[in-house]
Amino acid sequence: MDQNGLDQNALKKMAAEAAIKYVEDDMMVGVGTGSTVNYFIAALGPWRARIRGAVASSEASAKLLRELKIPVAELNDTGGCDVYIDGADEATEHLALIKGGGGALTREKIVAAASRKFVCIADKSKLVPVLGKFPLPVEVIPMARSYIGRELVKLGGAPELRMGFTTDNGNLIIDVHNLAITDPAALESAINQLAGVVANGLFARRPADVLLLAGPEGVTTLNRA
Numbered sequence: 001m002d003q004n005g006l007d008q009n010a011l012k013k014m015a016a017e018a019a020i021k022y023v024e025d026d027m028m029v030g031v032g033t034g035s036t037v038n039y040f041i042a043a044l045g046p047w048r049a050r051i052r053g054a055v056a057s058s059e060a061s062a063k064l065l066r067e068l069k070i071p072v073a074e075l076n077d078t079g080g081c082d083v084y085i086d087g088a089d090e091a092t093e094h095l096a097l098i099k100g101g102g103g104a105l106t107r108e109k110i111v112a113a114a115s116r117k118f119v120c121i122a123d124k125s126k127l128v129p130v131l132g133k134f135p136l137p138v139e140v141i142p143m144a145r146s147y148i149g150r151e152l153v154k155l156g157g158a159p160e161l162r163m164g165f166t167t168d169n170g171n172l173i174i175d176v177h178n179l180a181i182t183d184p185a186a187l188e189s190a191i192n193q194l195a196g197v198v199a200n201g202l203f204a205r206r207p208a209d210v211l212l213l214a215g216p217e218g219v220t221t222l223n224r225a
């Protein structure tokens with residue numbers, strides 16, 4: 001709880017509700033994953049009859065959308081989304097992100113790539129000067145786990161298998177600690193080159209277009225230059 005009586009959840013809700021202004025009639029809305037997005041899903045409920053549908057980046061978000069009777073579409077049937085709303089674990093002022101704390105990074109990357117506008121929603125604690133304090137999630141094919149771990153050490157990281165976790169795609173997550181990511185686009189590409197990597201949680205090649213950051217003073221909008 002901060003001095004204004006707002007806890008982190010209240011700030012997440014503020015950012016999520018501010019994102020509703022990016023939703024318009026007849027839109028196909030991409031919906032990310034996580035506790036901030038859950039507030040967005042709640043705010044999207046009253047729009048259920050006005051939008052064309054929603055594409056979910058995880059089974060968990062699809063379930064919540066269906067519970068609110070928001071029509072859930074398959075990305076392949078949509079021709080892409082008009083807007084994609086998702087949270088982040090870390091964000092820079094240049095709108096590069098680390099995502100995947102919830103393990104949904106691959107589908108999040110796919111929906112973000114297939115969306116015309118990506119609006120990221122977060123509380124202000126997620127804004128950082130340099131990405132990497134939050135361990136970088138990497139989704140890997142199970143048989144490549146050990147090989148990729150060794151390669152991630154060569155890239156300067158300290159990999160740790162996320163125990164007892166399987167992604168919606170049936171794969172594993174390695175969380176990479178101790179990275180100071182000064183060139184996010186270069187590291188994103190370098191990790192993607194490793195055989196057996198499905199995706200990594202750096203969103204630098206496709207950063208957010210808009211970042212809505214909630215703090216005690218309200219919601220600040222950062223647009224990508």
Ligand SMILES: O=C(CO)[C@H](O)[C@H](O)COP(=O)(O)O
Pocket residue numbers: 032033034035036037086087088089098099100101102103104105108
């Ligand atoms: O990338 C994500 C899930 O894979 C989430 O957007 C990220 O972990 C932020 O979560 P939260 O809104 O719960 O803080």
